[in-house]
Amino acid sequence: MTAVIIVLIIIVVALAVYLISAYNGLIRRRNQIENAWAQIDVQLKRRLDLIPNLVETVKGYAAHERETLEAVISARNAAVAAPDTPEAQSKTEGALTSTLRQLFALGEAYPDLKANQNFLALQEELSSTEGRIAYARQFYNDSVLGYNNKLQQFPTMYFARMLKFERREYFEADEAARSTPDVSF
Amino acid sequence: MYEQIRSNKRRSALLIAGFVVVVTLVGAAVGVVIGGGSIAVTIGALVVAAALAFGSYWKADQIALSVSRARPADPREYARLHNLVEGLCIASGLPKPGVYVVDDPAPNAFATGRNPRHASIAVTTGLLEKMNRVELEGVVAHELSHIRNYDILVSTLAVTMVGSVALLSDLAIRSMWWNGGRVRRSGDHNDTNNPLAFVGFALLIVAPIAAKVMQAAISRQRESLADVTACQMTRYPPGLISALEKLQEDQTATHAASTATAHLWIEQPMSGLGDGGRLRGPHSWFDTHPPLEERIALLREL
Numbered sequence: 001m002t003a004v005i006i007v008l009i010i011i012v013v014a015l016a017v018y019l020i021s022a023y024n025g026l027i028r029r030r031n032q033i034e035n036a037w038a039q040i041d042v043q044l045k046r047r048l049d050l051i052p053n054l055v056e057t058v059k060g061y062a063a064h065e066r067e068t069l070e071a072v073i074s075a076r077n078a079a080v081a082a083p084d085t086p087e088a089q090s091k092t093e094g095a096l097t098s099t100l101r102q103l104f105a106l107g108e109a110y111p112d113l114k115a116n117q118n119f120l121a122l123q124e125e126l127s128s129t130e131g132r133i134a135y136a137r138q139f140y141n142d143s144v145l146g147y148n149n150k151l152q153q154f155p156t157m158y159f160a161r162m163l164k165f166e167r168r169e170y171f172e173a174d175e176a177a178r179s180t181p182d183v184s185f
Numbered sequence: 186m187y188e189q190i191r192s193n194k195r196r197s198a199l200l201i202a203g204f205v206v207v208v209t210l211v212g213a214a215v216g217v218v219i220g221g222g223s224i225a226v227t228i229g230a231l232v233v234a235a236a237l238a239f240g241s242y243w244k245a246d247q248i249a250l251s252v253s254r255a256r257p258a259d260p261r262e263y264a265r266l267h268n269l270v271e272g273l274c275i276a277s278g279l280p281k282p283g284v285y286v287v288d289d290p291a292p293n294a295f296a297t298g299r300n301p302r303h304a305s306i307a308v309t310t311g312l313l314e315k316m317n318r319v320e321l322e323g324v325v326a327h328e329l330s331h332i333r334n335y336d337i338l339v340s341t342l343a344v345t346m347v348g349s350v351a352l353l354s355d356l357a358i359r360s361m362w363w364n365g366g367r368v369r370r371s372g373d374h375n376d377t378n379n380p381l382a383f384v385g386f387a388l389l390i391v392a393p394i395a396a397k398v399m400q401a402a403i404s405r406q407r408e409s410l411a412d413v414t415a416c417q418m419t420r421y422p423p424g425l426i427s428a429l430e431k432l433q434e435d436q437t438a439t440h441a442a443s444t445a446t447a448h449l450w451i452e453q454p455m456s457g458l459g460d461g462g463r464l465r466g467p468h469s470w471f472d473t474h475p476p477l478e479e480r481i482a483l484l485r486e487l
Contacts, residue, residue, distance in 0.1 A: 032278065039275055121264070128268035135276035138420065143278075 022156050026165055029147040033168055036140035040171075043133045044079075044093060047126065051076045051100075054122045058103060061113035068102050075099045090171075093133075100126065137171050144168045189410065193335035197342055201238045204346050208234030241345040246297040246305060246337075249344045249449060253295070253441045255285035255307040266313065269322050270306065273329050276418050282306050282332060291437035292316065295449035296328040297341045304332045309439065316428055323415060323425030327451055330414035336407045344446055408451075408474050409483055422487045429484070433477045452477065 055069055079092040104123060107114040114120075148167055151160050212230015260267050267284055274281045282298065283305035292312035298304030306328040308321075316324065331337050412429075416422040432452045442454030453474040 036278070043275070124264055124268065128265070128272060131268075132272040132275050135272050139276050139278055 019159065022159070023163070026147070026150060026156070026160060026163075029143065029150060030165070030168075033140065033143045033147055036136065036143045040133065040136040040140060041084075043129055043136050044089070047096075047129045047133065048076055048080060050122060050126055050129065051096075054103070054119075054126065057116065057118050057122060058106060058113065061110050061116065061119075062106055065106055068099070068106060071099045072096075072103050097130065141170050144170055190333075190335045193339050197335075197338045200339060200342050200346065201242070204349075205231070205234040205238055208237070208349075237345070237349050241342050242299060245341045245345045246299065246303065248348075249295075249297040249341055249446055250285060250305060250307060252344075252446055253287055253307060255287045255305075255441075258284040258286045263313070265318070266308065266321070266325075269318070269325050270329075273322065273326050273418055277329055277333055279329060279333055282329070286310060286313070287441045289439055289441045290314075291439040291454070292432060292435055292452075293439045293442070293454055294324050294328055294451045295446070296331040296337050297344075297449060298332065298337045299341065300335065300338065301332050304337055306332070309441065311435075311437070315431055315435070319419075319421065319424035320428035320431065322419055323421070323428045324451060326415035326418040327411050327425060329418065330411040331407070334407070334411065334414065336411065340407075340448055343448065405475055409480055412480055412484055413487070416484065416487055422484050426481055426484050429477055429481050433481070448474075 051072065055072060058065070059069065075092070075096040079089075079096050082088045082092040107119065107123070150156055151165055151167060209227065209231045212233070213227040258266055263284070263286060266286075270284055271281055279301050282296070282301075285305055285307035287293075287307050287309045289309040290311040291309060292315045294306065294308040294312055296304065296306045306325065308324070308328075312324065313321070331340075412425060415425055419425070429452075439450060439452075439454035442450055447454055
């Protein structure tokens with residue numbers, strides 16, 4: 001009799017331990033996704049903050065390239081004003097990326113600009129920030145993958161559904177961002 | 186990956202335990218030989234071993250960095266390096282490690298520390314000069330993989346432990362000139378029987394071999410694993426492949442590396458060992474790294 005009770009207690013305790021660790025695992029993964037999403041925003045903001053500085057620097061050397069400069073500024077303003085949804089964001093950011101390409105292409109036409117230390121430093125900053133944005137999105141998608149996997153696997157799926165854990169969506173580049181921006185001179 | 190982390194933590198604990206046991210046993214042997222079996226020497230050895238192991242855990246990364254003469258990388262001067270490290274940390278969800286530079290014309294890099302929150306990576310100035318952006322990124326990602334997989338913990342512990350084994354055998358062998366510390370009366374000078382010297386000789390022969398085999402066992406498969414994890418971070422295998430190819434072409438020995446830190450570096454730092462295993466068989470027991478050709482071939486399959 002006591003043996004049966006002991007076995008039952010062990011089973012209940014083991015089940016409780018499993019549930020707690022599975023629940024905590026899901027919470028940890030979900031928080032990681034949120035953190036990853038916030039990280040993308042941080043990097044996007046960083047890029048937006050770099051642009052006015054860059055435009056000022058280029059103005060000093062190529063003030064009459066008004067068209068390009070204005071295109072960059074208006075693309076930046078559109079990105080600042082964009083609502084905080086993945087689709088709107090990726091559209092405005094994609095447009096900004098292609099105008100920035102044109103701005104950097106100016107460096108080729110103006111040797112003085114190309115030799116400017118400030119311009120070079122900003123170019124390095126911007127290209128590594130773009131790299132970071134891509135990496136942040138990659139990390140976000142990796143986090144979503146880990147979370148969704150856990151969520152749909154047996155046996156977590158049963159109690160995850162009861163506790164209202166929901167599937168997360170991946171970040172996907174939209175058409176504008178996916179196609180290579182064309183740079184015209 | 187989690188499997189790898191757990192196994193690395195387990196290995197670290199084993200390494201520390203094994204180290205303490207060996208040092209204590211040696212202490213006991215010395216105690217038997219010179220003190221007539223006094224417990225005090227054994228306890229002394231145990232205390233020393235525990236202190237060394239404890240010190241290794243907390244300070245080994247600093248030791249490895251200063252042995253390699255690494256200096257903190259100035260964020261302004263080495264902006265590109267810092268940017269690459271930050272970007273890859275975002276990709277892998279790691280906190281940013283300390284970034285160090287070693288003044289050495291040979292291209293090489295290593296990572297050290299005890300966990301991702303207390304970690305550092307160091308690259309040589311030669312690496313910064315010879316690698317372009319994507320190649321450098323591949324190398325940095327390789328080092329960050331070591332941090333993420335907790336390889337750094339095991340291998341950094343090994344640095345100080347290999348070092349102290351060498352020190353210990355040195356100490357024992359040198360003490361033979363002092364007749365095993367048993368000179369008490371002037372008449373003892375004629376006593377040519379010096380058991381401590383035999384302990385010293387045995388240690389001298391066995392210890393470095395054991396330490397080397399251990400060092401090699403620790404790092405060999407990890408290098409390939411870290412290569413693969415690095416590509417998972419950058420999603421761009423060609424970067425690391427061309428970096429490894431450049432390392433293969435380069436024949437300069439890394440002077441900043443020593444025997445104790447050899448297994449930390451991305452490429453076997455010693456000269457004359459033949460990176461591609463051209464001079465000897467493809468796998469020697471003492472190689473701390475798999476041949477670069479093999480690593481490149483593995484990455485090509487990705």
